[in-house]
Amino acid sequence: MSVIVLSPLDLSLAALLILALAALSRHLRLGVERQLLLAAARSTLQLLLIGLVLKVLFDHANLLWVTLIAGVMLLVAGREVIARQKRRLLGVWGFTIGTLSMFVSAFAVTVLALTCMISTTPWYAPQYAIPLLGMILGNTMNGISLGLDRLTQDAFSKRAVIETRLALGQDWRQAIADSRRETIRVGLIPIINAMAAAGIVSLPGMMTGQILAGTPPVEAVKYQILVMFLIAGGTGFGTAVAVGLAARRLFDERQRLRLDRLRNA
Amino acid sequence: MLRLDQLATRHVGPLSLTIAAGECVCVQGASGSGKSLLLRAIADLDPHDGEIYLNDLACSAQPAARWRASVTLLMAESQWWAERVGEHFPVGVDPAWLDGLALPKDALDWTVARCSTGERQRLALLRALMGQPAVLLLDEPTGNLDEQSARLVESLLADYRRCRQATLLWISHDERQAARIASRRFLLSDGQLTALPQ
Numbered sequence: 001m002s003v004i005v006l007s008p009l010d011l012s013l014a015a016l017l018i019l020a021l022a023a024l025s026r027h028l029r030l031g032v033e034r035q036l037l038l039a040a041a042r043s044t045l046q047l048l049l050i051g052l053v054l055k056v057l058f059d060h061a062n063l064l065w066v067t068l069i070a071g072v073m074l075l076v077a078g079r080e081v082i083a084r085q086k087r088r089l090l091g092v093w094g095f096t097i098g099t100l101s102m103f104v105s106a107f108a109v110t111v112l113a114l115t116c117m118i119s120t121t122p123w124y125a126p127q128y129a130i131p132l133l134g135m136i137l138g139n140t141m142n143g144i145s146l147g148l149d150r151l152t153q154d155a156f157s158k159r160a161v162i163e164t165r166l167a168l169g170q171d172w173r174q175a176i177a178d179s180r181r182e183t184i185r186v187g188l189i190p191i192i193n194a195m196a197a198a199g200i201v202s203l204p205g206m207m208t209g210q211i212l213a214g215t216p217p218v219e220a221v222k223y224q225i226l227v228m229f230l231i232a233g234g235t236g237f238g239t240a241v242a243v244g245l246a247a248r249r250l251f252d253e254r255q256r257l258r259l260d261r262l263r264n265a
Numbered sequence: 266m267l268r269l270d271q272l273a274t275r276h277v278g279p280l281s282l283t284i285a286a287g288e289c290v291c292v293q294g295a296s297g298s299g300k301s302l303l304l305r306a307i308a309d310l311d312p313h314d315g316e317i318y319l320n321d322l323a324c325s326a327q328p329a330a331r332w333r334a335s336v337t338l339l340m341a342e343s344q345w346w347a348e349r350v351g352e353h354f355p356v357g358v359d360p361a362w363l364d365g366l367a368l369p370k371d372a373l374d375w376t377v378a379r380c381s382t383g384e385r386q387r388l389a390l391l392r393a394l395m396g397q398p399a400v401l402l403l404d405e406p407t408g409n410l411d412e413q414s415a416r417l418v419e420s421l422l423a424d425y426r427r428c429r430q431a432t433l434l435w436i437s438h439d440e441r442q443a444a445r446i447a448s449r450r451f452l453l454s455d456g457q458l459t460a461l462p463q
Contacts, residue, residue: 167340
C-alpha cells in the first residue's frame with residue numbers, strides 16, 4: 001500500500017470549507033471570520049514551511065540542527081502559553097515558568113522515549129525526534145497554559161480566602177493548596193478525556209495518519225498508545241511543575257499574596 | 266506587648282504605638298482612612314516600612330507564618346474554603362466558647378452554606394481564637410451582629426484577653442462599644458493616630 005498523493009486541487013476543495021465557514025460567520029455576525037481566515041492561512045504557511053524544514057532535516061540527521069529546531073519549537077510554545085493567559089505573571093516570570101516547565105517535562109519524556117522505548121539510531125533521528133517532540137510539546141503546552149490561566153484567575157478571585165488562611169498562620173503552600181490541586185486537575189482533564197475516548201469515540205490523529213500512510217493498524221495502534229502515555233506524562237508533570245513554580249511566585253519572601261505581580265485583565 | 270516602630274504602609278503612617286499585654290486598644294476613623302490597611306500591615310500581609318515587635322521579637326526576624334499565628338488578623342468578612350464548618354477547625358473548638366457565643370454544640374457539623382452571616386462571623390472569631398494568638402487584630406468583629414450577640418463577643422474576647430494576657434487591637438465604628446471595651450482609643454486620619462479622650 002502506498003500513500004495517495006494529494007494535489008493542490010484537493011487541498012483547495014478542503015479550503016472551501018473554511019471559506020464557507022467564514023461566510024457563515026459573517027452572516028451570523030460572529031465576528032470571527034478574520035481570525036478564522038488568518039488562522040487557516042497561518043497554519044497552511046507554517047505547515048508548508050515545516051514540511052520543507054523537515055525534508056532538509058531528514059536528509060541531514062545532525063544533532064545541532066535537531067536541537068536548533070527543538071529550541072525554536074520550545075520558544076514559540078513558551079510565547080503561546082503567555083498569549084493564552086488572561087492574567088499572566090509580569091516580567092520574565094510568565095515566560096520563564098511556562099517555558100522551563102515545558103522544557104523539563106516535554107524534553108525529558110521525548111528523550112526517554114527515543115532512547116529507551118523506540119531506540120532509534122542515532123537517538124536523535126529527526127524523523128522520530130521532531131514529530132514526537134511536536135506532539136508532546138503541543139499537548140504539554142495546552143496543559144500548562146490551561147493550568148497557569150486557571151491558577152492566576154483562581155488566586156485573583158479567591159484572594160480573600162487565601163489571605164484569610166495566611167492570616168490564620170497557614171503557610172503559603174496550605175493557603176493555595178486547593179487552587180493548586182484544582183489547577184493541575186484542570187490541566188490533566190483533556191488528556192484523560194482523550195485517553196478515555198480513544199478508539200471508541202475518536203480515532204487519534206497520529207494513528208489515523210499512520211494508517212492513511214499505509215502502516216498496519218495494529219502497529220499504528222501501538223505507536224498511538226505509546227504517544228498517549230508520553231503525552232499524559234509530559235502534560236501531567238509539566239503542569240505540576242509550572243503550577244508549583246507559578247504558585248510560589250504569587251507569594252513573596254514574607255509569604256504575602258502578591259497579586260500585583262499579575263497583569264491586569 | 267506589641268510595639269509598632271515607624272510602621273508605614275501605603276497612605277498610613279509612619280506611626281509608632283505600644284500596646285501592653287492584656288490591653289485592648291480601639292482604632293476608629295472614617296471609611297477609607299486606612300484602618301484595615303494598618304491591621305494588614307501589622308499582620309505582615311502587605312509590604313510595609315518600619316518594624317513591628319511582639320515582646321521585643323521583630324516581625325522580620327520570624328518566619329511569616331509563625332508571626333501570623335501569634336499576631337492574628339480577623340478580617341471584617343469571614344471567608345470559608347471547605348464545605349463543612351468543622352474542616353476549618355483542625356484542632357476542634359472549645360465547647361465553652363461555642364456556648365459563650367450562643368452557638369449550639371453541633372455547629373461544627375454544619376455546612377458553611379447554611380450559616381447566616383452573623384453565625385459565620387462568630388465562628389470565624391472562634392477559628393482565630395483556636396490558634397491561641399498573643400495578639401488579635403480585630404476588623405469590626407461585631408459588624409454583622411445584633412446588640413445581644415455583639416455583647417457576647419465582647420465578653421468572650423475580654424475573657425480571652427484576661428486569661429492569656431492577650432493584646433487586642435480593635436477597629437470599631439460604634440462609639441459606645443469602643444468606650445466599653447478599650448482602655449485607650451485612637452482616631453486614624455491622614456495616616457496618623459490621635460489619642461481620643463476616654
